[in-house]
Amino acid sequence: MTQGRILVVDDEGSIREFLTILLEKEGYEVATADSVGAGIGQLAEGSFDLVMCDLKLPDGSGLEVLEEARRRHIEWPFIIITAHTTPQHALESLRAGAAEYLSKPFNVDDLKIILRNLLSRRAAAAPFEVPEFIGSCPPIQRILDLVPRVAATPSTVLITGESGTGKELLARAIHAHSARADGPFLSVNCGAIPEGLLESELFGHAKGSFTGAVRDHVGLFAQARGGILFLDEIGxxxxxxxxxxxxxxxxxxxxxxxGEREVEVDVRVLAATNRDLQAEVAAGRFREDLYYRLNVLHLHLPPLRHRIDDIPELARHFADRTCARFGIPAKRLTPDALRVLQAYRWPGNVRELENIIERTVALEPAEIISSGSLPEHLRGQPTDARFEAVSLPEEGIDLEEFLDTVRLSLMRRALERTGGHQKKAAELLRLSYRAFRYHAEKLGLVRDEENGT
Structure with a gap:
């Protein structure tokens, strides 16, 4: 019985041959490719349990194979291998989603252990979840999958996203899964403290150091010793x-x-901003060297308007939680209420949705929340507001990923409206049945063996 299927992508024939002999001896089934193009071709042709991919290939970077796999929502673990090891290469591989990074020549025993660990972890793994972080759209799931790996490092992390997207919640998740979980998690909003007091708040002050300093003050860096300090609105x-x-x-x-003496700092720093720090650097308002120190690992949270399919789940979660907190019977959101919520642009993102649901639960006496229960400014939105021109974030957007998210949402609704009848759903979307089937199979809406009736 095979231990699993492994794809090896390397332009050196000797490496492909060596790994094939080694892996087959260990009981693995092996397929090989010698370029980015051939590797991407294998993604479509075969199903694998793990991919070993060289970083430098004749027609591009091995990370292109990894990125294409993730774009297709393929979650096989990747091991990036290279003869030219640098910290920057390792960070790029981690950010792209690689599970491991190995330099040539690698130790055979180490490789065997890594393979066993990754494949056993994959076999036993359930989808990674963060309590209170609700969402199943591809961008959110990718971030949640990264949390345990980011948490395991001591590096600084920069979390970006619009206000209300959940940046502090993500920071707390990193803390909870890190080696510093038993230490404190302290948070400070850098924009909420007057400039004259901010340094004292962060670093502390000695008695008599300025007018009003009547006693020594321990700053947040000292208070967070052994834990994590979250610097919100670092911009x-x-x-x-x-x-x-x-x-x-x-x-x-x-x-x-x-103070007269320096003190040692034992704190991991996580920072967040809703600004484009690269633009701030270019404008001379933010130090470039500090930006690179903070941006070792970068996580970006998408706005709620790019997470349309997550809105029903989020709304139900907030409704259930609010009812439990108020000590009242649970309230059910009707389909028309959910449609109104999904049509709204949500400039305040998840925080605004949470506040709207709490207000609605408090004011609605019935146990059903319909569209009429919602605030008037939501009901006044045109039903096609979600299809207005999408704003382009400063940091850019993965267009293919966004279009797949929209396509998945509309196809799912078309199937719901037609009772699962694919031909009728295709007609609703002005697609040929063949095109509908192609996208449905690609996005995992249907299985190959399902028919169209």
Missing amino acids: ELPGATQVKLLRVLQERRMRPVG
Whole structure:
């Protein structure tokens, strides 16, 4: 019985031959490819349990194979291998979703252990979940899959996204799954504290260091020792404080305001912003060296208007939680109410949805929430608001991924409206039946053996 199917992508024939002999001896079934194009071709032709892919290939980077796999929602673990190891290559591989990064020549015993661990983990794995972080759309699932790997590193993390998308919730998830989970998690909004007090709040101060400093003050970096400090709205940080923060991140030491001695810092820093920090750097408002220190690992949370299919699940979750908190019977959201929620643009994102649901639960006496129960400004939205021109985020957008999300949402609704009849659903969407079947199979809506009736 085979231990699993492995795809090896490497342009060196000797490496392909060596790995094929080694892996087959260990009981694995092996397929090979010698280029990016051939590797991507194998994605469509075969089903694998793991991929070993060289970083540098004749027609491009091995990360292109990984990125194409993720674009197709293929979640096989990837091991990136290369003869040219640099920290930047390792970080790029991790960010792209690689499970491991190995340099040539690799130790055969180490490789065997890595393969066993990855394949046993894959066999036993359930989808990774973060309590309170609701969502099943591909961009959110990719972020949740990254949480345990990001949590396992000591690196700084920059979390970006519009206000209300859940940046602090994601930071808390990283803390909960990290080696610092037993330490404190402290959060500070850098834009909410006056500039004259921010340095004292972060680094502490000595008695008498300024007017009103009547006693020593322990700053957040010291209070968070052994844990995580979350710097929200890092883009609001004043220039002088940016210099001090950079030094703390570089040297792991700090001096309280007015203090005579430096103290050691044992804190992992997570930062978040709704600004485009690269634009802030270009405008001279944010230090470039600090930006690179913070942006070692980057996670971006999409706005709620790009997560249309997650809205019903989120709304039901907030309704159930609010009813439980108020001590009242559960309230059910009707399909027409959910359609109104999905048609709205949500400039305040998940936080706005949560507030709207809480308000509606509080004011609706019945046990059913219909579209008439919702605030008037939501009901006044045109039903096709979701199809207005999508704003382009500063950091860009994965267009194919976004279009797949929209296509999946509309095809699912067409199937629901037609009772699962694929030909009628195709007609609703002005698609040929062949085109509908192609997209349905690609997106996992139907199985190959299902018929169209």
